[in-house]
Amino acid sequence: MEQKIETNRINIFRRIFGVSEFGLLVSLVVIFAFFSISSKYFFTVRNISNILGQISLPLIAAVGFSILLISGEVDISIGSLQAVVALPLLVIMNASGSFLLGAFAALLLGATVGIINGLLVTKLKINSLITTLGMYYTLRGTVYLITKKVAIADDSGSEIFFLIGNGKLYHFLPYSSILMFIILLLFIYIMKSTTYGRRIYAVGGNAEVARVMGINVEKIKFSAFILCSTLASLSAILLASRLGSANHLAGQGFEFQVVAAVILGGVSLSGGIGTLLGAFIGVFIIGIIQNGLGMMNVYTMWQLVITGSIIIMAVAIDELKKRHE
Amino acid sequence: MEDDVLLKIKGVSKEFPGVKALYNVDLTIKKGMVHALVGENGAGKSTLIKILAGVYKRDAGEIIFEGHPVIIHSPADSLSLGIKVVFQELALIPHMTVAENVFLESFPLKKNKAIDWETMSKKTAEILLSIGLSISPKDMIYKLTVSQQQMVEIARALSHEAKLIVMDEPTSALTPKEIKFLFDVIRKLKTLDIGILYVTHKLEEVFELCDKVTVLRDGKLISSNNIKETNTDEVVKDMVGRSIKTLFPRTHAGKGKVVLSVENLSTEKKLKDVTLKVHAGEVFGIFGLLGAGRTELAKAIFGLDTITGGKILIDGQELKVGSTSHSTKMGLGFLTEDRKEEGLVLQMSVAQNITLPSIREFSSFGVIKRKLEAKRSNEFVQKLRIKTPSLRQKVMFLSGGNQQKVLLARWLMKKLKVIILDEPTRGIDVGAKAEIHRLIDELAKAGLAVIVMTSEMPELLGVSDHIVVMSNGRITGEFEKSSATQESILAAAIA
Numbered sequence: 053m054e055q056k057i058e059t060n061r062i063n064i065f066r067r068i069f070g071v072s073e074f075g076l077l078v079s080l081v082v083i084f085a086f087f088s089i090s091s092k093y094f095f096t097v098r099n100i101s102n103i104l105g106q107i108s109l110p111l112i113a114a115v116g117f118s119i120l121l122i123s124g125e126v127d128i129s130i131g132s133l134q135a136v137v138a139l140p141l142l143v144i145m146n147a148s149g150s151f152l153l154g155a156f157a158a159l160l161l162g163a164t165v166g167i168i169n170g171l172l173v174t175k176l177k178i179n180s181l182i183t184t185l186g187m188y189y190t191l192r193g194t195v196y197l198i199t200k201k202v203a204i205a206d207d208s209g210s211e212i213f214f215l216i217g218n219g220k221l222y223h224f225l226p227y228s229s230i231l232m233f234i235i236l237l238l239f240i241y242i243m244k245s246t247t248y249g250r251r252i253y254a255v256g257g258n259a260e261v262a263r264v265m266g267i268n269v270e271k272i273k274f275s276a277f278i279l280c281s282t283l284a285s286l287s288a289i290l291l292a293s294r295l296g297s298a299n300h301l302a303g304q305g306f307e308f309q310v311v312a313a314v315i316l317g318g319v320s321l322s323g324g325i326g327t328l329l330g331a332f333i334g335v336f337i338i339g340i341i342q343n344g345l346g347m348m349n350v351y352t353m354w355q356l357v358i359t360g361s362i363i364i365m366a367v368a369i370d371e372l373k374k375r376h377e
Numbered sequence: 378m379e380d381d382v383l384l385k386i387k388g389v390s391k392e393f394p395g396v397k398a399l400y401n402v403d404l405t406i407k408k409g410m411v412h413a414l415v416g417e418n419g420a421g422k423s424t425l426i427k428i429l430a431g432v433y434k435r436d437a438g439e440i441i442f443e444g445h446p447v448i449i450h451s452p453a454d455s456l457s458l459g460i461k462v463v464f465q466e467l468a469l470i471p472h473m474t475v476a477e478n479v480f481l482e483s484f485p486l487k488k489n490k491a492i493d494w495e496t497m498s499k500k501t502a503e504i505l506l507s508i509g510l511s512i513s514p515k516d517m518i519y520k521l522t523v524s525q526q527q528m529v530e531i532a533r534a535l536s537h538e539a540k541l542i543v544m545d546e547p548t549s550a551l552t553p554k555e556i557k558f559l560f561d562v563i564r565k566l567k568t569l570d571i572g573i574l575y576v577t578h579k580l581e582e583v584f585e586l587c588d589k590v591t592v593l594r595d596g597k598l599i600s601s602n603n604i605k606e607t608n609t610d611e612v613v614k615d616m617v618g619r620s621i622k623t624l625f626p627r628t629h630a631g632k633g634k635v636v637l638s639v640e641n642l643s644t645e646k647k648l649k650d651v652t653l654k655v656h657a658g659e660v661f662g663i664f665g666l667l668g669a670g671r672t673e674l675a676k677a678i679f680g681l682d683t684i685t686g687g688k689i690l691i692d693g694q695e696l697k698v699g700s701t702s703h704s705t706k707m708g709l710g711f712l713t714e715d716r717k718e719e720g721l722v723l724q725m726s727v728a729q730n731i732t733l734p735s736i737r738e739f740s741s742f743g744v745i746k747r748k749l750e751a752k753r754s755n756e757f758v759q760k761l762r763i764k765t766p767s768l769r770q771k772v773m774f775l776s777g778g779n780q781q782k783v784l785l786a787r788w789l790m791k792k793l794k795v796i797i798l799d800e801p802t803r804g805i806d807v808g809a810k811a812e813i814h815r816l817i818d819e820l821a822k823a824g825l826a827v828i829v830m831t832s833e834m835p836e837l838l839g840v841s842d843h844i845v846v847m848s849n850g851r852i853t854g855e856f857e858k859s860s861a862t863q864e865s866i867l868a869a870a871i872a
Binding site: 246253254257258260261263265267268324 | 705718720724736740744
């Protein structure tokens with residue numbers, strides 16, 4: 053006797069409401085509506101364009117960071133990394149006048165840090181929180197030592213370097229956000245439809261099982277570290293473009309901004325759970341809250357308190373919902 | 378006679394969304410009696426004991442404890458009444474001492490409210506002595522064996538002066554010697570007038586130890602008899618609602634060439650000089666008591682443990698040492714003993730779990746063909762009769778038997794040459810057991826070499842063509858099915 057079970061075809065309503073990100077999406081819409089009503093400056097072409105530009109930095113980093121979290125590891129050195137990789141970027145660019153050369157050096161350095169983190173965690177079996185906490189201090193200290201706390205300004209005259217962080221297509225769509233959407237869609241596809249994505253979930257969900265399945269757990273985690281650092285470095289290039297310099301304070305607190313956003317988006321700290329779509333919505337929500345509060349002229353310190361409270365509330369609601377199920 | 382009654386449950390029901398877990402169940406437990414509660418998985422045993430433990434609240438019915446109707450809202454309520462539930466997953470804190478664990482809920486205090494360590498130690502020692510357990514109150518929990526840890530839980534119950542002790546599958550991780558010790562302790566508890574509700578799958582234990590047996594099926598009370606007035610066949614019939622004549626339908630299949638050969642395998646941890654030859658189409662049973670090295674052997678063959686000597690060949694080709702990906706590529710599959718920890722990725726869907734090791738076959742250039750994946754996994758869901766509402770259902774929501782079938786489906790799909798099944802029916806109900814045995818038979822008929830590692834004698838004798846016995850990391854006996862007897866196997870196992 054054939055038992056009836058659902059395979060791929062699910063009716064459209066269940067598909068929309070059944071998506072685990074549905075609750076988040078509703079929150080996003082509500083928050084958006086709230087600010088649109090509260091501030092006449094919020095829902096304007098110019099401000100929406102600004103928001104897209106603002107969120108592209110954390111989001112590009114959040115993609116790699118989420119993948120690493122899903123694989124069951126964490127990297128809190130990404131903020132310090134942003135400051136470090138801006139150094140070769142600016143130095144090489146100023147010397148050679150070539151943005152591509154500088155960007156290549158920045159990404160290469162980022163990937164190298166990812167390789168070091170990955171080796172320490174997968175070969176020496178040091179806990180990733182500890183490893184990257186060490187890296188967090190080491191990298192920041194290195195930046196202080198090299199720059200002597202003086203920013204390196206851009207005098208390369210490279211137009212691409214300026215445009216990549218500040219330019220807009222048709223005066224609306226920031227180039228950085230185009231890059232963001234490309235990366236987001238690419239990795240959503242990878243996580244959902246490729247064997248690599250499936251393996252990331254398996255390794256983070258249960259490393260022992262993954263091993264029994266013939267998956268090389270260390271290799272997968274190692275690759276996730278490199279991915280995370282490289283994407284963080286890419287967002288560092290955008291940051292440097294926005295700042296027009298390599299600044300020793302760049303990226304301070306960035307790691308926690310990204311952690312908060314992806315956790316809000318439903319990515320689990322314990323691995324194996326979460327989607328990049330969720331992470332995107334999480335980054336978006338925090339982005340519009342910060343922007344919206346600014347538009348309403350809320351005092352900066354209150355902005356921090358409100359953002360923090362919203363994160364705790366959102367995660368608490370999610371936890372309650374899970375318990376109810 | 379009503380004086381002996383410790384606990385009376387009347388018409389208790391409990392419903393979860395979509396499932397009637399318990400329906401109008403009655404149960405009477407007397408002081409100083411061991412009362413067995415049996416039933417297949419999903420029969421409602423767990424729900425019932427969780428109601429007694431205060432984990433769940435009942436929807437309807439009455440609980441009368443020592444003659445008074447009681448309402449149990451929380452585990453603390455349950456404990457203060459004198460009900461102690463010893464769950465399968467023991468509730469101990471590993472990095473605390475035995476004494477601290479025994480008095481965890483209420484440390485004895487001095488006048489100044491500081492913990493009275495001396496009294497605590499002394500009282501713990503007394504309790505340990507009373508149940509004949511020779512460990513020190515100062516021992517750390519994580520250093521104890523499972524059996525000793527279980528005894529600490531019982532000691533904890535005694536420190537609370539528990540009147541009813543509920544034990545959930547207490548022997549599932551114990552060796553025969555430890556089981557005997559547990560039974561001795563239980564008999565001592567009886568003399569203290571403590572009532573015991575003994576939840577189990579193993580009917581031999583029921584008939585050896587218990588005074589009464591109650592059978593649940595699909596949340597309903599089926600029968601409740603004195604042990605002397607019933608027998609195994611009747612209880613099995615009540616459990617499954619049908620009588621199972623042959624639990625293990627092993628149809629004969631011819632033996633092919635040698636597929637797996639293990640030569641002089643040794644590991645640092647356990648194995649010493651193990652040599653095996655396993656043929657295609659054969660069910661190769663490996664028996665051993667807990668600690669004999671069965672699981673270690675499986676892990677060493679599969680490449681999960683490092684080996685210090687010897688080699689493993691599949692079809693004459695040597696396996697790379699310590700590489701699970703090479704093992705799977707060569708056609709070796711391993712179904713672990715511990716489904717939840719080492720078998721399933723619980724957050725993943727049924728389909729994703731099934732296709733996990735064979736995902737390459739559904740993909741080109743690393744991209745998964747999801748329609749094909751769904752189609753193929755659906756075939757196996759149908760073939761193995763896995764009960765799930767959808768392929769997208771997270772595997773954590775399936776019952777134990779169905780989870781095990783998902784694991785089997787995984788390896789069936791992979792087209793293997795050799796599969797190692799470590800305790801394939803542990804914690805699975807009788808009906809699902811028979812189905813797993815049918816699948817084992819099918820695997821062998823399809824030409825696979827099937828290695829079944831088990832500590833259950835009837836399963837071993839029923840299912841295997843060839844039997845090897847292990848003890849202390851060595852092979853201590855080898856039998857053809859025709860020549861194997863329970864006595865000879867056991868003799869080799871304790872050698």
